[in-house]
Amino acid sequence: MKRSIYLIMLSLIISASLACAGETVTETIVEEKIVEVPVDREVIKEVEVEVEKVVTKEKIVEKIVPPPDYKPGNRGDVARDDTLIITGFGPGATQWEGFDNLNPYSLGGLGRVRGILNKTIYEYMYYYNHNTGEQIPWLATSYDTHADGMGVDVTLRDGIEWSDGVAFTCDDVKYTIELLRDTEELVFASDMNEWVKDVDCKDDHNFTINLNKPNVRFFYFYFVENSEIHIQILPKHVWEKEDPLEFNNWDPDKGYPVGTGPYVAVEASAQGQIFDRNDAWWASKVGFSHQPVPLRIAYIPPGSADTAAARTINNEFDVASIMQPGVFLAAKSKNPNVKSWAVEGPSWGAADACLYTLGLNTQWGAMSDVNVRRAINRTVDREKLVMLAYESSTVARGIPYSTYGGLLAYEQKQADLIAKYDPTKHDLAEAADHMALSGWTKDGDGMYTKDGAKFTFDLHVPGWLKPMGPVLEKQFKDGGFDTTFVLHDPDNAPMFDKVRTGNADAWVVVHCGSSNEPWGTLQHYHSKFAAPSQGEMNSYIWGNSHYNNPDYDAIIDQMDAVPGDPNSAEYMALADQALEYFLKDITEVTLAEERHVVTFNDTYWKGMMSANDPYVAPYSLWAAFIQVVLNVSKAQ
Template sequence: MSAIKGRFKAVLFKAGVFALVLGPVLGTPANAAPTQAQAGQVARKDTLIVPGNVNIPAPDIWNPYIPGTFILQGMNQNLMEPLFMLNYETGNIDGWLAESYTNSPDMTQWTVKLRPGTEWSDGQPLTSDDVVFTIQMLQQYAPQLNWSGAVKQWVQSVQALDDRTIQFTLTGPNPRFVMENLAGTTSQAIVPVPKHLWQGQDPVTFKYSYNNGAGAIFSGPYVVDTFASTEFDYKRNDNWWGARTGAFPLPAPLEIRRPWVGDDGTRLQMLASNDSDVDGPQTPSQLNALVAQNPNLKPYGPQGWVDPCPRMLTLNTTIAPWDNKVMRHALSYAMDRQQIVNVVNEGVGATSNFIFPTYKAMQPYIDGGQEVLTTAGVGEFNPDKAHQLIESQGYKLDSGSGHYVGPEGTTLSVDIVAPQTVGVDANLRLIEWGIFRDQNGRGQFQAATDWDGCGSVVEPWFGMNRYSKSWVNPIGTAGTEYVDNTSNAGRWSNDQYSALMDQMGNLAIGDPQVMPLYKQALAIWADELPDIPLVQTPSYLLFNQTYWTNWPTQDNDYVQPPAHWEHFLKVLTQLKPAQ
């Protein structure tokens, strides 16, 4: 997902086996003072302030399809618009740019109708031609662009039937085509780009720079005002098509400021002093302290909001010794997941032994898979078993160093990379977010803390299919990104598992044949263990009601609440001024 997700501190203990313990970070090395509003004419009561903790070295890249591009600085939430949105709270696929979709009985043809009056922020009509142009661009440049792998895999052809109607002809049946690609199961989906500005450009290198308003053109309710590595400011487009046509209310905030605040303590103090409107503390105790300091702060709920992406340790299965499933299981047995929960979340939350979040729709699959996972030992903390497995592969414990040494005299070690913004302890190798995304996608890592299996929120196939061999690219070649992470970054390839994914993918959500196929695939995954599941991810969101009300909370759950997701577009249309 993003750096806005929970931050972790990791210490790698070496005493013959590895134990990864993650803990809270109360501050990060980087610091940036809150910046002042660029547009001084906009009153605080009319301004929405959403701080972030990611500094963006190249702020003038507005092409969302270049792998590694950071889009959570407001591009994803204020500017871009998807055709549809998957609403976790209702389970519905709601129309946004589009008003409806239909499919042929065999699920190989999907027809999408745009809403009347859709328009780009430069006043040009947004039509079927723009959607067709975008899809064909992704087809042509696969796998070099985000989402292009899925488009090439599934879209045989796309055509505009008229200026409001798009027809997709697929390579085979896919009952999830709209949900996966045009609505998005988590933070983002395919979004159209304006043909009149992109035609003739090389989308692999085209930055779509702002250029005094000639670029960075999208269809959302806000437009770029000012930007730098340390702050992005957006002003409301009062002529936004959504409000002008009556499709949606015009958002109340006149301006949205997204400053970079690298120090967690400073960022949380901004909430307490009403200098920001939404953020998330690290722990329940921090949340309670902030609420005591500012009674206008409203938590999402007492246990936080469960993020759809459990945290994992992804291993590069092309690199020894992690190409050996026995060693992957040994590392998994060395992980004390309950200590992670106790330290990071003060006992709130849960450990994880697979890729699914603990959502109601996923519970039948979570329950149905426990016997398989327990039998395979996934999620079990057992240092003795870890020792046993390591030694079974010819490693011997060196009494002097306390480390295992292999038959060739090499010390057993693991190099774990993590995005610097998650606050992982310096004992691990920290790299800047964009570099992390790029290296992760290209398979240029040994192990990485991430959310590799994220995506299943209403059914099992999406997240599990991320381990299909179809996503495997050669080391050094960019992978295909979904939800801020590369599908099958660890390059695991299993023919039988992939064939089961193909069978599941042809079945409608809720088909009774899904469960037995799921269990077969799960048994293979648990035996091979391409990733090491760690913990569920509670997010302690706080909403400031001093200036804005009607936030998406547990008792007002009209849509999922993260302020860095595309769904925040809906939140913007629902916020009400408090003053």
């Protein structure tokens, strides 16, 4: 016999802390939750007695009660153990350029947003946990895409306020989206112009985004996932008075930038940007969220890779830069508080919806023969590639999906199809059989020849993917292909010109796509993205295979109108057909998952996400990282 009892015991400890105006009262709320009470039976002197075993969980949160005259601003001196220090996601920068431009939509705005503004100043309609596929309502409480894909109905959360105390309403949403739609120089303007007809406000909290053409994924793509794309809502009452192209959105005396986030910007210099907690943050006032514990967030340049690692070891960064696996292990050996996503190696890094791929030109040149592409695929030894190039810090992959939780359900449904083609299989004998079908045989030196000529191709590799170049070159040579590794470093523009115009045979790139359903990557192989003819630029950065198959296009055209759902027979039938073409035609050779060794230091702050506690993806560039800011608590 078992029964569960759910109780909440609250004890309030009242303390006081000084804010920049008046006295802010801090109520420390200890929530002690009895999450389960299993009952066992013990027999004592022939009498059954129920013995309760209580499992408790304790969570300490703070409710901030600012005085009536409170205004967010600079807190003055703040102790190190009250400051969360975040550095650049990747090492390199020794100072912040344009530190006093906090305009999220002018030139360079996306970099500013992903650097720090999306964790401090701006919040989003939804957040997304890539690890689980969970959509987390935030500024919005719900959205409903019209059956014909021509619009989205959205409801905003009650009680949202801007940092200056003005109510956040549909007028702000309408202003922002239509400003982007109509101002071509702003970031994401072309997207909004292509898709958005208008925004129709029903009242302050309910609105419809009307589209120019059907798109069942519009809201998810632009307002939920928030990794590469960020559409932050602007305060109409501030921005309508400014030129959006010239406004730098920085004036701490006026409280700029005005946002809905839990922090306000108080200092900016080439050495760092400083954000102090807003004790009047709307989410705390209405009981939607507790206040973040850090009183201050400092965004500090990382310096070189060696400098960034040394500063992390020295406890100067809490959210640190990515490291190479060997560098991370050395740092961890010197300071056990240096952590990454995985608790155990050798694959310390985290998935990021991107894959290392061997691109092949399916339309022109040596790789346009499908038998050759099949042979190339069987020649690659992915396990050795991962071991030699990346110290086994990632995992081999054969399909164009990340290992994110939102995609695993689809991959499981397609397991039999994947097994049928066994894309990661390394088999030189089978490769030779495929080559023979197109008249290629090995000469006395073990190299493929036909009509007296060797099979020759260049393998183009950008500098940041250099470790894979020599490994693949050797594998291809050992397999009978006369291959030359061509490194493009530091200038990789000539490489991408050749690739995108159909003048390269083979190349190594990172291909980013699906984060929650197969369509996200599979649609990149539609012929509409291929170059119209060899020598002309293609229309999309991921359309480099130049694949041209009308039957495949028809499948993707149908998938465009069907929302992703692993339990939808219609969707899965189309996904299976598309994946089968990918595997059969070797549209691209998926090599391994891109996994960055993201690093943290928990000397001052505990509660960072990890593979054991995957409440959010560990990428500080992505908007959902605000969940980390809200989750951390003092380590001491």
